[in-house]
Structure formats: C-alpha cells, structure tokens
Amino acid sequence: MLELSTTAKNTWCPGCTNFFLLTALKNTVSDLIAEGYNKDNFVISAGIGCHGKLPDYINLNSVISLHGRDLAAAEGVKLANPKLTVIDIAGDGDAYAEGIEHLVHAAKRNTNVTLFVHNNQVFGLTTGQATPTSLKGYKGRSTPFGTVEEPLNPLLLMLASGASFVARAWSQDMDGTREIMKRAIKHKGFSIVDIIQPCISFNDTREFFKDKVYNLDAGWPTNDLAKAMEKVRENSGKVPCGIFYEVNKETFEEEI
Amino acid sequence: MGLFQKKESAPVYTFLVGGQAGDGAREAGTNLARLVAGMGYEVFISVEYPSLIRGGHNFARFSFSAEKITGDYQALDAIVALNEETIRLHLPELKKDGKIFADARDAAKFPGAFGLPVVEAAKAVGAPPIARAALALGAVCACYGIDLKKLTAIFEEIFQDKAGKNIELATDGFDYFKENYQPVAPIALLKKSNKKIIDGNEALAEGMIAGGLKNYFAYPMTPSSSILHYLAKRAHDKNLKVIQPENEIAAVNMALGSIYAGARTATGSSAGGFALMLEAMAFAGIAELPIVVADSQRASTSTGVPTRVGQGDLDFVRHLPGEFPRVVLAPGDPEEAFLLGGAAMNLAWKYQTPVVVLLDKYLSENAVAIDLPYNKVTAEEIKLGDGPNYRRYQLSADGVSPLAFPGQKDTVVKINSYEHDEAGWITDRPDLTKAMTEKRFAKMSGIIKERDKSEAIKIYGDKNSDNVVLFWGSVKSPLLEALKHTRRPFKAVQVVWLEPLADGQLTKILKQAKKVVGVESNFTGQLAGLIREKTGVAITNKILKYDSLPFEPMDLAKQLDAFFR
Numbered sequence: 143m144l145e146l147s148t149t150a151k152n153t154w155c156p157g158c159t160n161f162f163l164l165t166a167l168k169n170t171v172s173d174l175i176a177e178g179y180n181k182d183n184f185v186i187s188a189g190i191g192c193h194g195k196l197p198d199y200i201n202l203n204s205v206i207s208l209h210g211r212d213l214a215a216a217e218g219v220k221l222a223n224p225k226l227t228v229i230d231i232a233g234d235g236d237a238y239a240e241g242i243e244h245l246v247h248a249a250k251r252n253t254n255v256t257l258f259v260h261n262n263q264v265f266g267l268t269t270g271q272a273t274p275t276s277l278k279g280y281k282g283r284s285t286p287f288g289t290v291e292e293p294l295n296p297l298l299l300m301l302a303s304g305a306s307f308v309a310r311a312w313s314q315d316m317d318g319t320r321e322i323m324k325r326a327i328k329h330k331g332f333s334i335v336d337i338i339q340p341c342i343s344f345n346d347t348r349e350f351f352k353d354k355v356y357n358l359d360a361g362w363p364t365n366d367l368a369k370a371m372e373k374v375r376e377n378s379g380k381v382p383c384g385i386f387y388e389v390n391k392e393t394f395e396e397e398i
Numbered sequence: 399m400g401l402f403q404k405k406e407s408a409p410v411y412t413f414l415v416g417g418q419a420g421d422g423a424r425e426a427g428t429n430l431a432r433l434v435a436g437m438g439y440e441v442f443i444s445v446e447y448p449s450l451i452r453g454g455h456n457f458a459r460f461s462f463s464a465e466k467i468t469g470d471y472q473a474l475d476a477i478v479a480l481n482e483e484t485i486r487l488h489l490p491e492l493k494k495d496g497k498i499f500a501d502a503r504d505a506a507k508f509p510g511a512f513g514l515p516v517v518e519a520a521k522a523v524g525a526p527p528i529a530r531a532a533l534a535l536g537a538v539c540a541c542y543g544i545d546l547k548k549l550t551a552i553f554e555e556i557f558q559d560k561a562g563k564n565i566e567l568a569t570d571g572f573d574y575f576k577e578n579y580q581p582v583a584p585i586a587l588l589k590k591s592n593k594k595i596i597d598g599n600e601a602l603a604e605g606m607i608a609g610g611l612k613n614y615f616a617y618p619m620t621p622s623s624s625i626l627h628y629l630a631k632r633a634h635d636k637n638l639k640v641i642q643p644e645n646e647i648a649a650v651n652m653a654l655g656s657i658y659a660g661a662r663t664a665t666g667s668s669a670g671g672f673a674l675m676l677e678a679m680a681f682a683g684i685a686e687l688p689i690v691v692a693d694s695q696r697a698s699t700s701t702g703v704p705t706r707v708g709q710g711d712l713d714f715v716r717h718l719p720g721e722f723p724r725v726v727l728a729p730g731d732p733e734e735a736f737l738l739g740g741a742a743m744n745l746a747w748k749y750q751t752p753v754v755v756l757l758d759k760y761l762s763e764n765a766v767a768i769d770l771p772y773n774k775v776t777a778e779e780i781k782l783g784d785g786p787n788y789r790r791y792q793l794s795a796d797g798v799s800p801l802a803f804p805g806q807k808d809t810v811v812k813i814n815s816y817e818h819d820e821a822g823w824i825t826d827r828p829d830l831t832k833a834m835t836e837k838r839f840a841k842m843s844g845i846i847k848e849r850d851k852s853e854a855i856k857i858y859g860d861k862n863s864d865n866v867v868l869f870w871g872s873v874k875s876p877l878l879e880a881l882k883h884t885r886r887p888f889k890a891v892q893v894v895w896l897e898p899l900a901d902g903q904l905t906k907i908l909k910q911a912k913k914v915v916g917v918e919s920n921f922t923g924q925l926a927g928l929i930r931e932k933t934g935v936a937i938t939n940k941i942l943k944y945d946s947l948p949f950e951p952m953d954l955a956k957q958l959d960a961f962f963r
Contacts, residue, residue: 218655
C-alpha cells in the first residue's frame with residue numbers, strides 16, 4: 143500500500159474516532175490509486191474543527207480553509223482544474239451551520255466534489271457546544287440547560303437540494319465507511335456522506351449508536367428519490383447507513 | 399502671486415438625453431456620444447439613474463471637445479427629451495442658445511423647443527417605445543449638420559438585425575427637421591475615429607483579462623455588477639469561467655480555491671459585499687493567495703445610495719483584518735482602470751498577496767472614447783517550483799516562495815489558514831509564527847519597488863506651484879476639467895497607490911507647499927487621514943462632497959479659486 147502518512151505531530155485526543163476516518167480515507171485513496179487514479183491529482187479541502195487537522199496527516203495536496211468555507215474553496219479548485227479529484231472534509235459545524243448555504247448550492251449545481259461530513263453532533267475543538275445536529279436536550283457549555291432546538295436532518299436537506307449522491311456512514315464501521323467513501327469519490331457529481339462519529343471527549347455516542355445503526359439492504363433502490371426521502375426520515379429508533387440515493391446528472395463543471 | 403496664464407481651450411459641447419427609466423435614454427445618449435466620437439471628438443459620458451427598473455428619471459449626459467476631456471459639465475447645449483419631465487428638470491441647466499429636441503406635445507410648452515413627431519412616427523412604423531429616441535437623434539443630426547449615414551451605421555453596429563426601425567425613425571426625424579426648422583452652426587467632422595466607448599468597469603475587466611484573468615466569481619452589487627456582466631459576455635471568446643454563486647462569501651472562497659489550483663481569479667463587489675469577504679481576505683493574506691478584488695463604491699453608507707457617487711470606503715478597504723501585505727490601487731479614469739486592472743493581477747501573482755482595486759460609481763459607469771493601451775499589459779512571469787522536495791512556504795530573503803499547483807507531478811501543495819511551517823502544516827511554534835510573519839512582510843520591499851517604478855502619484859496643473867490639491871479616484875474627472883477654468887495656479891496631486899502609500903514623495907510635496915487642500919467625495923476626508931497617518935502631515939483644508947452627486951467642474955473651479963485667493 144502507498145505511504146500516505148506524514149511526520150506531522152498528531153494532536154487529536156487519544157482514541158479519537160478521527161483516527162478511524164483518517165485510516166479509512168487513506169485506504170480509500172490507496173485503493174483508488176491502485177485502480178488508476180493519479181495521486182498528484184487528489185486535493186483534500188478541509189474546514190476548521192478537529193476534522194480540519196486531517197490534511198496535516200495525509201501526504202496529499204490540501205487546503206485548510208476557513209470554518210464553513212471548505213466546500214466553496216473545493217468548488218473553486220474543481221472549477222479551475224476539473225481534472226483534479228477534489229474531496230472536501232467538513233465538520234457538522236462547517237457543513238450544517240456556518241457554511242450551510244454552500245452545501246445547498248453545491249448540491250443544487252451538482253458540482254463534481256465529494257463531501258465527507260465528520261458529524262459528531264458537537265463542536266469538539268471549541269470544547270463542547272451544540273451544533274445543528276445535536277439532539278434536543280444536549281447539554282453543552284453554551285447550552286447548560288439543554289438545547290431547545292430539534293436537530294437538522296442534513297440528508298433530507300441534501301435530497302431536496304438536488305444532491306446526486308447521498309449516503310450515511312458510521313465511523314466505527316471502517317470497512318463500510320471505506321466502501322461508501324470509494325463509491326462517493328467515484329460518483330460523477332456532488333456526493334455527500336454524512337459520517338456519524340462519536341466525540342469521545344464531548345459527545346460520546348459510541349454506546350448510543352452501537353445497536354441503532356444498521357446497513358441498508360443490498361437491493362436498496364438508489365434511484366428512487368421519494369423512497370430515499372422516506373428512508374432518511376426513518377424514525378424507528380434505528381439509524382440506517384449506506385447509499386440512499388445515487389443518480390447521474392450533468393455536472394456543473396461540464397455545463398459551465 | 400500672479401494669475402495663471404492658460405491657453406485658450408477648444409469649445410466644449412454638452413448634450414443630455416433624458417427620459418423615464420425604460421425609455422432607452424441612456425442607450426440613446428451613448429449612441430449620440432458614439433456618433434461624435436466617430437467624428438474625432440474626445441468624449442466623456444456620464445449616466446444617471448435611480449435604483450429603479452422603470453419610472454425614475456434617467457439620463458445620459460456627455461461633453462465633447464476637440465481636446466482631451468476628462469469629465470462632463472452641467473451647462474447644456476442640447477437636451478434630447480423623451481418626456482416632459484426631462485425638459486422641466488434640466489431647463490435651468492440649458493445655455494442661453496441651447497436647443498431642446500422633444501415630442502411635439504411636450505415641446506409646445508417650451509418656446510423655442512424643436513417639436514418632433516416622436517410618438518406619432520414610432521406608432522406609424524410600429525416601433526417599440528424604446529426605439530422612439532432614434533427619431534430625435536435623426537433630428538439632432540439635421541440640426542448640427544451631421545451626416546445621417548454616420549448615425550445609421552451606429553444603429554447597424556449596435557442593434558444589428560433590429561436596426562431597421564431605428565434607421566427608419568432616424569430618417570423621419572432628419573427629414574422632418576430639414577422641412578420645418580433651420581439648422582444651427584454645424585458640428586464639424588474632425589477626423590475619422592474608431593475609438594471604442596468604454597466605461598471604467600469594462601476597462602478594468604479588459605485590464606484584468608490582459609493581466610491573465612481566467613476566472614471571475616461575483617455576486618451582483620451596484621455599481622460593480624457590470625464587471626460581472628461584461629466578463630460574462632466575454633466568457634466564451636476569452637475562455638473565462640464567469641460564475642455568480644450564492645453570495646459574496648462563496649464568490650471569494652471559490653476564487654481562493656481557484657487561485658490555489660493555478661487560475662488567475664478575481665472577484666468584485668461594493669462595500670457591503672466586500673465586507674462579507676473580509677475573513678477570506680485574511681485567509682488570502684496568510685495563505686499567500688493572489689486574489690484581486692474590485693470594490694466599486696456607492697454613495698453614503700450601508701445600502702446607501704446605490705447608483706450614486708461616493709468615496710467612503712478607503713478606510714475600510716485598507717484595514718483588512720490581520721497583518722499581511724496588501725495593495726490598494728485607485729484608478730481615476732477608464733485608461734487607469736485598464737492599466738491598474740492589469741497591474742493588480744501581476745502584483746497579486748508576483749507577491750502572492752491580496753490586491754484591491756478601488757473604484758466608484760462615477761468611474762465604474764461613466765465612459766470615454768478610447769483605444770485601450772493593450773501593448774502596456776501582459777501577464778508577467780512568476781516564480782514557480784515543483785518536485786518531491788517542494789514546500790509551499792519555503793522561507794526566502796524576498797519572502798516570495800515558488801508557486802506550485804495541485805496536479806503537478808510528484809509535488810504536494812499544502813495551503814493553510816492557520817499559521818504554518820514551510821510545508822504548510824499547522825503550527826503554533828513561536829519561532830515559526832515570527833518567521834512566517836516576517837517572511838510575508840519581506841514581500842513589502844518588492845512591492846515598494848513596484849510602487850516606485852509605477853505612477854503611484856500623478857501630478858497635473860502647475861508643477862511648480864506651492865498650492866497643492868490632493869485627490870484620488872474619480873475626482874480626477876471633474877478636477878482636471880476644473881483645472882481648465884481656475885484662475886489661480888495649483889499643483890494637482892492624484893494619489894493612485896493608496897497602499898502602500900508613496901509617503902516619501904508625498905512628504906516632500908507637502909513640505910514644499912504653502913497651501914494644501916484635499917478634494918474628496920466623502921465626509922471625513924479619508925485620503926487626508928491616510929496621508930496624516932503615513933507622513934505626519936495634517937491636511938486641515940478639505941473640499942468635501944457627500945450628497946451623492948459628483949463634483950461639477952465649473953463649481954469645483956470656483957471653490958478652488960476661492961480657496962487659493
């Protein structure tokens with residue numbers, strides 16, 4: 143396997159689930175290079191948050207941009223050079239709070255960029271505040287009596303916005319995450335993978351999700367928007383993972 | 399101090415075409431200006447319109463002369479009125495022997511006005527109301543002895559297959575005038591000229607293209623929007639990607655991504671939109687991304703007076719958040735907009751730092767007849783690097799690290815909004831934080847050399863006078879016209895480079911001066927403040943205008959004469 147590590151000092155908490163996602167990403171990129179992708183053409187864009195340190199730990203072209211603006215920067219990279227394989231990683235704060243307008247519009251214009259959201263439902267780097275996906279009642283440092291807001295359903299929003307690839311992964315399932323990552327990168331058009339990720343310091347959901355996550359059936363029809371919308375709204379107490387929706391559409395870069 | 403001896407200037411004519419929004423007054427005025435430009439005259443066109451799509455009063459006014467002309471005048475030789483309101487509003491500005499061209503019904507209320515069958519003829523030939531102005535333009539040709547063919551040729555060029563009705567109406571107007579009225583002293587043909595009518599925004603866009611522009615991402619905001627429109631129109635023949643994303647924050651961050659990937663990219667807005675870009679400007683500063691931003695100022699503050707003139711953003715644009723080298727350039731006319739558009743691109747890319755070009759409504763939307771000096775702008779070479787040992791932020795004496803872009807063989811390019819080491823990895827090491835800050839500021843010495851090679855300051859008028867007038871941006875237009883009329887000598891100093899300011903040169907000028915006055919279109923005298931900050935010299939006398947209208951040359955000449963009395 144290709145060596146994609148760097149010698150930068152890692153500053154994630156010991157046991158942080160980002161280590162899984164880093165490994166999954168490196169493995170995915172290695173797989174793709176083995177399949178013929180050019181290493182020199184990969185670009186990792188990142189926002190600001192714990193996920194945003196990841197570019198230091200992977201020996202690929204990278205942009206650590208601004209909080210919430212990682213996706214806009216990634217779109218600019220792709221527009222300037224459509225040959226590049228552009229992967230944007232974001233936190234739930236970047237993608238669903240600060241930069242949500244870019245998320246909606248990237249899906250709408252079907253820019254050929256892949257977005258992995260490290261969705262730990264908390265601001266970790268700023269030591270534990272609620273995000274748009276925190277469950278109602280989450281007690282963080284800015285909401286000591288619990289949040290009063292219902293969480294956002296980002297995948298429903300993405301389906302409504304015209305995203306052509308919509309998936310969810312569970313960080314603790316490395317193989318499943320790697321497989322979905324690979325399919326997302328290979329997808330032509332805007333792909334989003336909402337990766338549910340426990341934050342072991344400020345929102346440890348390992349136990350909460352352990353028995354709730356399950357994989358979509360192998361025969362799930364990925365071309366049915368109504369079914370996908372229904373599935374991402376599932377309120378059974380279980381959390382489906384996998385590719386809910388995948389269709390081919392002209393990309394922004396092809397059309398412009 | 400004796401009176402300043404001036405040579406006699408060639409006569410200046412000023413025509414105005416007005417109507418309600420939607421009447422096509424601005425287009426008709428521009429076509430008339432194009433007509434006299436083609437006859438060899440120097441032309442300056444100003445447009446005035448309220449922030450309404452239909453209904454408000456709209457006009458194009460142009461002054462023309464055999465000699466170079468930098469601004470337009472209020473005193474009118476002719477009014478072409480597409481409605482009665484135009485005559486009422488502008489009659490006080492009409493010279494004693496000035497002429498009015500209007501529809502017969504409106505003209506009947508104003509003795510001496512040339513009544514023309516504007517509405518009736520348009521109906522008769524089935525032309526849309528917007529084409530009505532063509533009849534009046536035909537009559538103008540007959541009145542001033544201008545060959546009608548010159549006007550119809552312009553219609554053919556501009557309207558192409560839709561020119562037919564305009565030509566028909568112009569011919570009707572020409573014939574009607576000949577049959578019913580006496581012509582006046584003709585406007586002579588000086589020479590054939592093919593100069594183009596170009597406004598400040600178009601000139602800036604052309605300059606940026608000449609400086610290597612590949613992509614332009616912007617969200618509309620008056621008076622910067624026509625940069626976006628113009629580049630969008632040229633996108634295919636110039637191979638540009640011109641995109642209007644969801645907001646200014648997207649525009650600038652997409653631009654930074656695009657720049658990282660190697661494409662010369664710019665954005666533009668007015669103060670409100672530029673304010674939304676500030677976080678990204680600081681990102682560009684620390685990540686050393688060569689972004690060019692055009693900021694076209696509007697009058698007053700916030701949403702303000704969108705379609706009017708002001709210079710209130712100088713303090714704002716030079717105070718970008720954080721500490722990093724930045725360049726702020728202020729062109730004063732379309733030719734300078736072209737040259738500085740190109741210079742902005744090259745400065746940004748050679749020194750890998752943000753450059754702001756500061757315009758305003760007067761410059762952005764007012765036009766002149768000009769051949770842009772394309773031979774003076776090219777995309778200059780930059781320092782490049784590659785290979786397995788490439789480090790994006792490699793320390794160097796001049797602060798400029800070689801650029802490389804993603805996709806280059808065996809080269810990893812990492813950029814970062816955090817403080818970083820040479821490889822682009824996040825750091826909080828004090829020694830690296832210090833070294834990187836110093837590295838970025840080391841680029842200033844190169845930038846200052848560029849400034850000193852350029853016309854960072856331009857001097858007009860009496861170069862030996864100890865009276866000094868300081869100004870920047872589009873004040874150039876009325877001020878250089880005022881210079882033709884003032885009775886007292888003065889040295890007019892245009893500050894083109896606002897950041898870094900040519901402080902040494904300015905200090906010398908100010909120390910030698912006896913009387914100094916700053917002329918600005920704002921309330922606080924921001925250029926005066928900047929000069930005091932950088933030179934320690936206080937400019938206490940100011941002629942300031944902040945009513946949303948530009949200075950008028952004759953009025954400004956009177957104020958300057960009173961000051962230097």
